[in-house]
Amino acid sequence: MTRSPAGGENATKQLGITAPPNAVGHAFGLFGDEWTLLIMRLALTGTSKYSDFREQLPISHAVLSSRLERLVGAGLFVRTLYQQRPPRYEYLFTRKGGAVWPLLVSIWNWERRWAPTHQDSTPPLRHLTCGNEMSPIYSCVHCHGAVVVDNVEVSWGPAGSWSRIVSDSNTRRRSNQRSRTGAFNFYPGAMSVFGNRWSTVIVAAALFGVRRFSDFERVLGPPPLVLAERLAELCRFDVLDQVQLATHSNWSEYRLTDRGRDFFASLSIVVDWAETFYPDEEGAVLIRTHVPCGRPLQGVLICDHCDEIVHGSAIDISEAQMCFR
Template structure:
């Protein structure tokens, strides 16, 4: 911040505080209805009535989410009929850019979530014809990448206080009505503090007292969020000497990394601030550019090459 002022770009700079790309991205995606609407939009739904057919959502909640997604630039509202006015909602490039996140979430839920494991439709890669899992790859060097291969560091707009979404919790007033297609992802994304606690774990924080002092999170909320992440099996706790409790990612928690990587990459693409990124990722000696490849043919995935096989198709 000091450097910006020295370079005389004060007038063009955003305030030093305020939500960064992580907070803004989670503010939109940390809402299960928004995720489900985006998924429906990716399958071709554009009209209010069609969204209502596909999702068990009230008219008021649907209208609020469509307005939010339009405000945030993921959908564009287009009037296709006057008198009475009828509008449809089309994905913008920013909205279309969420497909790797949705795919990563879907795949993680399918592999790890208790409620839906193995019950989601099969995804087929039309290039190789195989059913596949997306594999996180470093786009710079082309090597498959897991969390432990990557180092994360705050960028110029980083820091915990700027990365906490401001409104995710408030928007979830109706979320309990949803049976939920992404229940366990929402346990992380759908609560501003859970997302931040997971982010801290991915940055290597493990001690209760360090969460408390680093995140400036009230103790009762911290205990509750850690308990939920333990219940879902994303974290495990080791009781060390003198009863000290250390929290670590389980295999299931580690497997959440592609969702985080694709989300932060998308957020940085669309909510970038002129001062620089919120977080930078290094893989070996270069920047990590997260990409999803087909784990069968190892080609980079593209949205148009992914076919969803409904249960009916699979039985044929």
């Protein structure tokens, strides 16, 4: 993969200046929260009532209310009255929210592939079109060829810079007591990346060739203690590997493992979604080309059995059909 977004003037010229988030920055800011992802995951399988979210997640009233309000405010859910006395509401996907399903399926797929001990919470996906259990493949809509980190060329678009991607990442740090909340225990591997906004942008930068602590700090601008904590956790979950350099014994690099590289599909799906629902008048954040066919990258999920494009309405999880618009 061409790694031009890893550095250079475009990547750093606005650091230290408050810059409005671009489309990808909005998406990373929204999805970089473990509770938000788990709420949307339940919504995909039909959960809509407040009481049902509470029953299925070890989440406090305050946290659930704040996350639902945020999803409504962001236009992913619509709040609908279904009972008047007493008033009761359900939370239903909008078109924008329903379009998140490829990301959640991709995360689901990653967890099944790399964390087999958690398969009780990630049952198989069944493609209703062909009737087979499947592991959908992130593919090019033009040639239907697989899209992986090594066959995509990427460069900054007019709205692209790291500063505008990370500008919405200065939020709370996830507590080290997260196990008490229960959220992290659902998908610990995937949540090590997508459950924290800084972790997400660190992995994205690593995919573009950033490796040294000082370079992550220069390109992304996180507080050093936060960066050290995130890098340590990503190494603990085998997303990154800290490698001592033979040429400089006191230097080390953080290199993506195979597990880490496999997050490329999920991150690319975030870009797909973000560019669709947060269009910037300046233009695209990233210019992506699928090298095998030479066409602009537009990703889809394809069934690994029947080779047909997968649609949200044609996915079954443990006999519970996903509810997409």
